[in-house]
Amino acid sequence: MKISLKNKKALVTGGGTGIGQYIVKALSEAGASVAFTSRDKSSLKSTMKMLKNHSQHFPCQIDLSNKKNISKFKDLIKKKFGDIDILVNNIGHTLNIKDPFAPIDKWEKTMNLNFFTSVNLINKFIGSMKRKNWGRIINITSVAGMEISGPSTFNASKAALTAYSKSVGRALAIQKKNVVMTAVAPGVIVTKKGHWNFKTSKSTHAKNYLKNRTALGRFGTMEELTGIIVFLSSDHASFFHGSIIHADGGHSKHYMSDTYLK
Numbered sequence: 276m277k278i279s280l281k282n283k284k285a286l287v288t289g290g291g292t293g294i295g296q297y298i299v300k301a302l303s304e305a306g307a308s309v310a311f312t313s314r315d316k317s318s319l320k321s322t323m324k325m326l327k328n329h330s331q332h333f334p335c336q337i338d339l340s341n342k343k344n345i346s347k348f349k350d351l352i353k354k355k356f357g358d359i360d361i362l363v364n365n366i367g368h369t370l371n372i373k374d375p376f377a378p379i380d381k382w383e384k385t386m387n388l389n390f391f392t393s394v395n396l397i398n399k400f401i402g403s404m405k406r407k408n409w410g411r412i413i414n415i416t417s418v419a420g421m422e423i424s425g426p427s428t429f430n431a432s433k434a435a436l437t438a439y440s441k442s443v444g445r446a447l448a449i450q451k452k453n454v455v456m457t458a459v460a461p462g463v464i465v466t467k468k469g470h471w472n473f474k475t476s477k478s479t480h481a482k483n484y485l486k487n488r489t490a491l492g493r494f495g496t497m498e499e500l501t502g503i504i505v506f507l508s509s510d511h512a513s514f515f516h517g518s519i520i521h522a523d524g525g526h527s528k529h530y531m532s533d534t535y536l537k
Contacts, residue, residue, distance in 0.1 A: 278509045281306035285361035285508065286352065288339055288396065291318025293466035294415065294500065295365040300325045301501035302361070302508060303332060310356045312348075314338045339366060340388045342395065349399040358403040361508045364393035365415045367433070369470075375427035382428055389432035394439065401454070410454040411508045414440045418462045418523045424488070433460075437519055444517030457507050457515050462523025464495045490525025 285302045289295040291313025299311045303326050310333040313319050319334035326332055333356045337344055352359065367389045372381045393414055404410025419425040420433030440458035447454050463485070465476050475481055476494055485492050500522050506512060507520070 276511065278505055278511065279306050280361070280505070280508060283307045283360040283508070284357055285309045285363065286356075286359045286400070287311040287363040287365055288392075289313065289366040290334075291315055291322055293469050294461065294464060294497065295363075296322045296325065297497040297501050298363055298365060298415075298504055299332075301505050302363075303327070305505050305508075307361065307508070308332060308356075310335060310352055310359075312337050312339060339392050339396070342387075342391075345392075345395050345399060358407070359400050360404070360407075360409065361411045361413075362396065362400050363413045363415065363504065363508075364396060364436075366392055367415065367417065369426050369429040372428045373426045377428060382431075385428040386432045386435065389429065390435045390439070393436060397443075397456075404454045405451050408451055408453045410451075411512060412454075412456040413504055413507050414456070414458040416440065416458045416460045416519070418460050418521065418526050420460060421521075422526070424526075441517045441519055448516035453513065455507075455512055455516050457512065457518045457520065459500070459504060459507070459520045459522060461500055462495060462521070462526035463489065464497065464500055466497075488526060489523070493524065495522065495524055 280302060285307045287295055287299050287309060290299040290311025299309050299322055303309050308331040311322060312335045316336050319336060323329060323334055337348055339345065339348065370385055370388065372385055397412060414436050416437045417433040419430045420437040423430060437458055437460065440456055444456035447456050463471050465471050471494060503520055503522060507515060
């Protein structure tokens, strides 16, 4: 199957590092023009170095977790880049909040970054997709949204995004059949600056984690993740409304039938 995103315009949030950076690269290689965001200017430059045809892409330094920036960001994208066909909500972080009984303001901070920012952006960009009767929205959630696989605040925020994607994705199927919302829930993927980076992935803790928590027993690669995102961004995903795709090497316990048969 050959997938072409030629003449499509994509927006990837958190496209300066990690998974987001490689999503930008994969979409651009499939032919899409890509706008991508980061709070850090140097990260944007790093992503641009990975891309060809620089003039068709649009790096944007902005903090989208600040609600006040959302409206002006939409206007900026419309003016400088055009209508968005593909929206990939990739922003997410634990914010190093590990206490399950953290004060409510810390819970709100995590929920805002990992959930409400994506909802806000979808609300801003869904209008043009509906008018054209074509659009693809891919929310990057996490295996943590299904499992106890991180801090409680992070787990809850990703679970919210997962449930939202399934529910609103179904609503879109009824309203506009060619506007498709899906979610991809990665498992343990090695990134340069992520929790599992090239240093921590060699640790004893990592080896024990892989042995005890994953079926495949290894970390995933960027290439193993980005292919499904390119697919979900294309016409081929026209029957995937509300689908939640787990790319986790069998990390999710509900896939591990062997644990129930012993």
